[in-house]
Amino acid sequence: MGIFSGLFRSRDKPQDCTAxxxxxxxxxxxxxxxxxxxxxxxxxxxxxxxxxxxAEAVAGLPLHLYxxxxxxxxxxxxxxxxxxxxxxxxxxxxxxxxxxETLMTHLLLWGNAYAQIIRNGKGEVIALYPLMPNRMVxxxxxxxxxxxQYTRSTEEAPTMKGVTVNLPPSDVLHIPGLGFDGLVxxxxxxxxxxxIGMAIACEEYGAKFFxxxxxxxxxxxxxxxxxxxxxxxxxxxxxxxxxxxxxKIAVLEEGMKYTPIGISPEQAQFLETRKFQINEIARIxxxxxxxxxxxxxxxFSNIEQQSLEFVKYTLEPWLVRWEQSIQRTLxxxxxxxxxxxxxxxxxxxxxxxxxxxxxxxxxxxxGWMSANDIRELENLDRIPTxxxxxxxxINGNMLPLGNAGAFADTQTGKEENPDEExxxxxxxxxxxxxxxGTDAVPERHHRRGKLV
Numbered sequence: 001m002g003i004f005s006g007l008f009r010s011r012d013k014p015q016d017c018t019a020x021x022x023x024x025x026x027x028x029x030x031x032x033x034x035x036x037x038x039x040x041x042x043x044x045x046x047x048x049x050x051x052x053x054x055a056e057a058v059a060g061l062p063l064h065l066y067x068x069x070x071x072x073x074x075x076x077x078x079x080x081x082x083x084x085x086x087x088x089x090x091x092x093x094x095x096x097x098x099x100x101e102t103l104m105t106h107l108l109l110w111g112n113a114y115a116q117i118i119r120n121g122k123g124e125v126i127a128l129y130p131l132m133p134n135r136m137v138x139x140x141x142x143x144x145x146x147x148x149q150y151t152r153s154t155e156e157a158p159t160m161k162g163v164t165v166n167l168p169p170s171d172v173l174h175i176p177g178l179g180f181d182g183l184v185x186x187x188x189x190x191x192x193x194x195x196i197g198m199a200i201a202c203e204e205y206g207a208k209f210f211x212x213x214x215x216x217x218x219x220x221x222x223x224x225x226x227x228x229x230x231x232x233x234x235x236x237x238x239x240x241x242x243x244x245x246x247x248k249i250a251v252l253e254e255g256m257k258y259t260p261i262g263i264s265p266e267q268a269q270f271l272e273t274r275k276f277q278i279n280e281i282a283r284i285x286x287x288x289x290x291x292x293x294x295x296x297x298x299x300f301s302n303i304e305q306q307s308l309e310f311v312k313y314t315l316e317p318w319l320v321r322w323e324q325s326i327q328r329t330l331x332x333x334x335x336x337x338x339x340x341x342x343x344x345x346x347x348x349x350x351x352x353x354x355x356x357x358x359x360x361x362x363x364x365x366x367g368w369m370s371a372n373d374i375r376e377l378e379n380l381d382r383i384p385t386x387x388x389x390x391x392x393x394i395n396g397n398m399l400p401l402g403n404a405g406a407f408a409d410t411q412t413g414k415e416e417n418p419d420e421e422x423x424x425x426x427x428x429x430x431x432x433x434x435x436x437g438t439d440a441v442p443e444r445h446h447r448r449g450k451l452v
Contacts, residue, residue, distance in 0.1 A: 030197030034204070038109040038134075041189045041196050044203070046281035049292045051108045054285060057315055058322065059101035062344040063087055068337075077339055081124055082330060086341060090115075090128040102130050103175065104318070108285065110134060111177040111185035114148070116167065117329070125330055128173060138174075138184050146183070148172045175325045192284045199277035206274070286314045311348045319343045346377065367394040 041047045065083040066074045090099045103113040110133035118127040137149040148167040177185030282289050288306045326341045363369035372382045372389040383389025
C-alpha cells in the first residue's frame with residue numbers, strides 16, 4: 001500500500017490549501033489584447049459607476065446592532081461596544097461609511113473583503129482595519145485548520161519590508177463573494193475580463209480616432225517617384241493629424257492625390273458596440289442600466305420598479321453576506337444567541353409620498369401600526385404616550401365573527417324594552433262598575449315605538 005498511498009485521499013478531509021487561494025490567474029491579458037487589472041478596469045466609466053453605486057449603497061445604509069427581547073421582539077443594543085464600531089466609527093482613522101465603502105469596493109473588484117479584528121484583553125472587539133485582498137492568502141496548516149497569511153507593504157509598516165503575518169480566522173473579518181469552494185470568492189473583474197478588455201479596446205479606438213482628426217487613414221498618390229517618402233508622411237501627419245488640425249485645407253503639389261481608406265465608425269457600428277459593452281458591464285454587477293446613465297429602455301412607468309428590483313435582487317444578497325459574516329466572526333457563541341446585526345433598507349423601499357401615506361393609513365386603520373410607529377419611519381418626533389401616540393386603533397365596524405353577539409349578551413340582564421313605561425289603569429267598573437273588580441292591571445300603550 002505504500003506505493004499507492006499517495007494516489008488516494010479522503011474526500012472529506014481538509015487539504016493543505018484552498019482552491020481559491022491563488023490569485024495568479026485572476027488578471028492579465030485578454031482576447032482583445034488589452035491587459036485587465038483591478039486598476040485598469042476602474043478606468044472604465046461603466047465599471048467605476050457600477051462599483052461606486054454598490055459601494056455607496058451598502059455604505060449609506062444604517063447598520064444597527066439589535067438584541068432579542070424576552071417577549072420575542074427586538075431592540076437596538078446601544079450599550080454594546082460593537083454598536084459604535086459598526087454604526088459610527090470602526091477605528092480612529094475612518095468613519096463607518098468609509099470603512100464599509102472600502103470593503104465593498106474590495107469585494108466587487110477582488111471578490112473578497114478582509115478586515116483585521118483588534119481585541120482587548122477581555123476578547124472584546126475594539127477596532128476593525130481594512131486589509132488589501134491582493135496581499136492576502138487563505139490557506140490550511142498541516143492539521144487542516146484555516147489561517148490567513150497577509151504580506152505587509154511599505155506603506156502599512158515603513159520599518160518592515162515584505163513581512164508576512166499569519167492571522168487566525170478569529171482575527172479576520174472575511175466577507176467572501178461568489179466562489180467555488182465557499183471559502184474564497186472570485187473576482188467579477190477577472191471572470192469577465194474579456195468583456196471589460198473589449199470595452200477598453202473600444203474606448204481606446206475612439207480616443208485614437210478623434211486624436212487623428214476624426215478621419216480614417218488614407219494614401220497619398222504621386223505620379224512619379226518620391227525621393228523621401230518618410231519626410232512626406234511625417235509632414236502630412238504633423239500638419240493634418242490630431243483633433244486640433246481637423247478640417248484644415250490641404251494643398252497638394254506635383255499631381256499628388258489623397259485617397260482615404262478604411263470605414264467610418266458608423267459603418268463599423270462603433271457607437272452600438274460601446275453601448276452594448278456598457279450594458280455588458282452593468283450585467284456583470286447586476287446593476288439596472290438606468291443607474292449607469294442608459295435610459296433607452298426606461299420610462300416613468302417602469303423605472304421605479306427597476307429601482308425596487310435593484311434593492312431586492314442586487315443589493316440584498318450583498319447585505320446578507322455582510323450580516324452573516326459579522327454574525328459569524330464578531331460575536332462570541334453566547335452573543336450569537338442574543339445579538340444580531342441588520343441593515344435598514346426601509347428608506348430605499350419607500351415609494352413616493354402619496355403611496356407612503358396610503359400605506360400608513362391602511363396600517364393605522366387595521367391596528368398594526370401606531371402613530372409613533374409611522375412618525376418614526378418618517379423621522380418625526382414622537383407623540384407623548386399620554387396623548388395617544390402609542391395606541392393601536394381599529395375600525396369599530398370590524399369585529400371577529402365569534403364576537404358578533406357579544407353586545408346583545410350584555411343586555412340580557414335588563415328589561416326587554418327598557419324604554420317602556422308601565423301605567424296603572426283601572427278595570428272597567430272598578431268604581432261602581434258591574435264587574436266589581438278593584439285590582440289595577442298594567443297596560444302598555446305604544447305609539448310609533450314610543451310610550452304614551
